[in-house]
Each structure stands twice: as structure tokens, then as C-alpha cells.
Amino acid sequence: MATGIHVEIDRARIKELTEREAAKLDARTQGSREFYARAQQSLVGGVASSYQVRDPWPIYLSHGKGAQVWDIDGNQYLDFHNGFGSMVQGHAHDAISKAVTERIGLGSHFAAPTEDAVVVAEELARRWGLPKWRYVNSGSEATMDAIRIARGATGRDTIVKIFGSYHGHHDYVMVSIGVDYAMIGDRFDLQSLSYGLGIPQAVVEMTVAVPFNDAEAMERRIERLFEEGRPPACVIMEPAMMNLGVVLPEPGYLEAVREITRKHGVMLIFDEVKTGLCIAAGGAVERFGVTPDLVTLAKALGGGLPSGAIGGTAEAFEVVESGGVVQVGTYNGNPLSMAAARANLLEVMTPDAYAHLDSLNEHLLAGCQMVIEKYSFPGYSVGVGSKGCVTFSPEKITDYASFKANQDAELCELAWLYNMNRGIFMTPGREEEWTLSITHSFEDCNRFVAAFEELASDLTS
Numbered sequence: 302m303a304t305g306i307h308v309e310i311d312r313a314r315i316k317e318l319t320e321r322e323a324a325k326l327d328a329r330t331q332g333s334r335e336f337y338a339r340a341q342q343s344l345v346g347g348v349a350s351s352y353q354v355r356d357p358w359p360i361y362l363s364h365g366k367g368a369q370v371w372d373i374d375g376n377q378y379l380d381f382h383n384g385f386g387s388m389v390q391g392h393a394h395d396a397i398s399k400a401v402t403e404r405i406g407l408g409s410h411f412a413a414p415t416e417d418a419v420v421v422a423e424e425l426a427r428r429w430g431l432p433k434w435r436y437v438n439s440g441s442e443a444t445m446d447a448i449r450i451a452r453g454a455t456g457r458d459t460i461v462k463i464f465g466s467y468h469g470h471h472d473y474v475m476v477s478i479g480v481d482y483a484m485i486g487d488r489f490d491l492q493s494l495s496y497g498l499g500i501p502q503a504v505v506e507m508t509v510a511v512p513f514n515d516a517e518a519m520e521r522r523i524e525r526l527f528e529e530g531r532p533p534a535c536v537i538m539e540p541a542m543m544n545l546g547v548v549l550p551e552p553g554y555l556e557a558v559r560e561i562t563r564k565h566g567v568m569l570i571f572d573e574v575k576t577g578l579c580i581a582a583g584g585a586v587e588r589f590g591v592t593p594d595l596v597t598l599a600k601a602l603g604g605g606l607p608s609g610a611i612g613g614t615a616e617a618f619e620v621v622e623s624g625g626v627v628q629v630g631t632y633n634g635n636p637l638s639m640a641a642a643r644a645n646l647l648e649v650m651t652p653d654a655y656a657h658l659d660s661l662n663e664h665l666l667a668g669c670q671m672v673i674e675k676y677s678f679p680g681y682s683v684g685v686g687s688k689g690c691v692t693f694s695p696e697k698i699t700d701y702a703s704f705k706a707n708q709d710a711e712l713c714e715l716a717w718l719y720n721m722n723r724g725i726f727m728t729p730g731r732e733e734e735w736t737l738s739i740t741h742s743f744e745d746c747n748r749f750v751a752a753f754e755e756l757a758s759d760l761t762s
């Protein structure tokens with residue numbers, strides 16, 4: 302959405318409101334503060350994943366039902382975080398709870414295939430139009446194995462990714478993300494930079510990044526990699542970026558990427574860990590109409606149980622069928638996860654569920670956009686399916702460079718505090734977006750808009 306004339310937000314006012322709202326949240330979450338003191342003795346940072354770290358303390362949750370979650374202080378929130386988009390079904394959905402409860406009484410793990418694994422693969426094949434599937438336990442495992450399949454199939458080592466995209470926590474893809482803008486380099490020759498310590502430099506150098514929404518830059522870089530004698534095995538990318546808020550592909554971009562990769566014999570992997578099941582029944586492949594060689598799923602697939610999947614063409618999976626690439630894992634296709642995924646796909650995420658998500662999101666995006674226009678707020682609302690955000694930027698964000706140059710981190714932090722203090726549990730961090738669940742109502746969306754309007758009013762009055 303285009304951005305018009307906007308007011309300048311007073312930085313001192315942001316600071317003042319941030320202090321006020323942080324103090325309010327601190328006062329409401331004293332139970333979390335006390336629990337954190339205990340947790341950090343044994344759990345590093347008091348949390349299970351560094352993405353859950355929060356200063357001054359994390360907010361510990363106790364339970365969730367439908368669109369709501371509760372923290373250990375008893376505060377009730379409407380959940381727009383939804384486990385980084387895993388819980389598009391809403392919490393403790395009856396059909397998924399029933400499937401898991403029935404399954405656990407029949408044995409929860411065999412490391413042998415079960416009927417549910419086949420039914421889930423059949424349904425995924427139908428939705429994505431990709432005939433072959435394998436399972437893993439997380440998004441990271443899905444992207445790691447998909448890259449290995451591409452490397453095995455092509456006999457090449459180098460991989461191409463989008464600068465600033467997150468594809469999980471394994472070495473191949475912890476590159477050129479979350480780094481200082483000043484370091485990223487020229488658009489046509491972006492740097493390969495390690496995301497955190499512990500990643501071998503040799504691995505970092507095998508991963509080459511290109512900007513999103515720029516097919517020309519991608520093709521030029523791929524051609525150079527051929528000239529340098531290190532042709533790429535694959536391009537791995539999110540078809541819509543979901544970690545710079547939401548950045549949609551410009552018209553024609555995905556089609557151009559498909560053409561370029563095909564022309565150069567490079568496998569195309571769509572990482573649909575976030576988009577899959579959340580933006581349409583058949584994910585981005587259905588939504589945008591471009592089919593890659595391989596697709597990766599996780600998060601929403603298991604309806605809250607750890608799971609992941611890789612789908613692909615018969616040609617792409619030939620290297621696995623033949624035993625060339627060893628795609629394995631003790632918990633792959635775990636019966637509990639498969640029972641949950643089966644119920645999720647066949648009973649919960651139905652055509653009606655997607656129609657509901659689309660109309661909810663349209664309502665929420667329009668409500669936020671109205672607030673933006675009413676207060677001449679510097680930003681715009683953007684989203685697709687169950688996903689969306691207000692991007693706090695006067696310019697449209699199309700890639701990592703425009704994100705780093707424009708997106709307002711302090712404003713994002715303040716918006717998060719406003720939400721939390723008004724009963725809206727939202728994904729922290731300026732990179733994140735909301736995920737609606739099918740249990741959200743229009744009234745729930747109105748509450749989100751009301752909290753945003755309070756923020757816009759307080760900042761512009």
C-alpha cells in the first residue's frame with residue numbers, strides 16, 4: 302500500500318511513552334519476574350530458545366484456548382503471535398486435541414511408518430501439486446535436508462539465498478541475516494556474513510545472498526557464480542518474506558525467479574515454513590501460482606506439535622529414492638505429530654477456515670490502514686492470508702536494504718508494549734508480523750485496531 306504525507310514522530314515522545322508502558326507491563330508481570338529469577342539458574346537466559354529472551358524478563362505463559370492465552374500472572378491476552386505462526390488453528394483445538402489424545406493411547410513412537418503419515422503426504426501432495434513428500438521435526442531440519450537434496454541432485458555445493466531471510470538455525474543458512482546494514486555491501490555483490498558465532502567460515506562462503514524482489518540481481522549473481530566455477534545447487538527463498546514484517550513479491554518476480562533457476566539448472570526451494578498453511582490451503586504455491594522444485598513446511602503443519610515436511614517433484618526426490626541422499630531422522634513422521642497434522646489438514650484448515658482468515662485479515666488490515674490515514678502516521682499495513690503487520694516505515698519496504706534503512710525499531714518496541722498492556726499478545730521484534738487464527742473474530746481484530754489507534758493518537762497529539 303502506498304504511503305502518503307505523514308507526520309514526523311517526536312523521538313522524545315516515543316521514549317517517554319516507552320518508559321511509561323514498560324513500567325506498566327513490569328507491574329503487571331511480577332510473577333514472570335519472580336519466575337525468571339528461578340528459571341535463569343538452570344535454563345540459559347531463563348528460556349528454551351534465544352528468540353524467547355526478553356529484557357528485563359520473559360513473559361511466561363500458562364495456557365491457551367482458542368484465540369486467547371494467559372500468562373502466569375493471570376493476565377489474559379488475545380493471541381496475535383500464535384507461536385510464530387504455528388497456531389493458525391487456535392489453541393487447544395478440539396479436533397487436534399482429540400486426535401492426539403486418541404493416538405497417545407495407541408503408542409506415541411515407533412520409528413516405523415504409520416497410516417497417518419501416508420494420509421498427510423497425500424493431502425499435502427494434493428494441496429501443493431507436488432507429488433513426493435518426506436517428514437522432519439522442524440523448519441530448520443526441513444531447509445537443511447532440502448538443501449542437501451538439491452546439492453545431491455545437482456552435484457554442486459554453493460547455495461543462493463535472499464539477503465536478510467531466515468531459514469532456520471543450521472550452518473548453511475545462518476548467513477547474511479541480522480547483520481549491520483553498513484556491512485552488507487553492493488547490491489550486485491552482497492557479502493556472505495555469519496549470523497552469530499560458531500559457523501565455519503568455509504560454510505559461510507558457500508552461501509551467497511541476493512536482494513529480494515530483484516530478479517536481475519539474482520540472475521547476474523548466478524551467472525557470476527558459474528564464471529567463478531562454483532555454480533549454485535539451489536536458490537532457497539521465502540516466496541513472501543515473513544521476517545521483515547511482511548514483504549510481498551512484486552508482480553512477476555516469482556515467475557522470473559522460476560525462469561532463471563530453470564534456465565541455469567538451479568533447483569528452486571520455496572521455504573514455506575511460515576507461509577505454508579497460513580496464507581492458503583496450498584501455501585504460497587497456490588497463492589502466487591509458481592511451483593518450485595522443493596518446498597519446506599513446518600510450524601502450522603503439526604497444529605502445535607513439532608513437525609516439518611519437504612515436498613517436491615519426482616525428479617527432485619529421485620536422489621533420495623535411489624539412496625543417494627540419506628534423508629533420515631528418528632522422530633520423522635512421529636505418530637503424534639502425524640495424527641495432529643492429519644486432523645489439522647482434513648478437519649480444521651478447511652476451505653471455510655481459509656475464507657474466514659482472508660476476510661478477518663482484510664478487515665484488520667483495512668482497520669489499521671484507516672488509523673494510519675486518520676493520523677497521517679508514517680507506515681502502511683500489509684499482509685496475506687492470516688499474516689500481516691503495520692510496517693512502521695514511510696517508504697515501501699521491498700527488501701533488506703529498504704527495511705534496514707526505514708523500519709523504525711523504537712516504534713516497533715513501543716507498539717509491542719501498547720499491545721501487551723491492552724491484552725494483545727504480539728510477536729516481539731520489528732521483524733515480526735501477526736498470525737491470525739481461525740478462532741479469531743472480527744471483534745478481536747477491532748481490539749487490535751483500537752490499541753493501534755491509541756498508539757497513533759498518543760504519538761501524534
Ligand SMILES: Cc1ncc(COP(=O)(O)O)c(C=O)c1O
Nearest residue numbers: 439440441467468469574575599
Ligand atoms: C521461513 C523459516 N524457515 C525456517 C525456519 C526454522 O524453523 P524452526 O524454528 O522450526 O526450526 C523459520 C523459523 O522461524 C522460518 O521462519
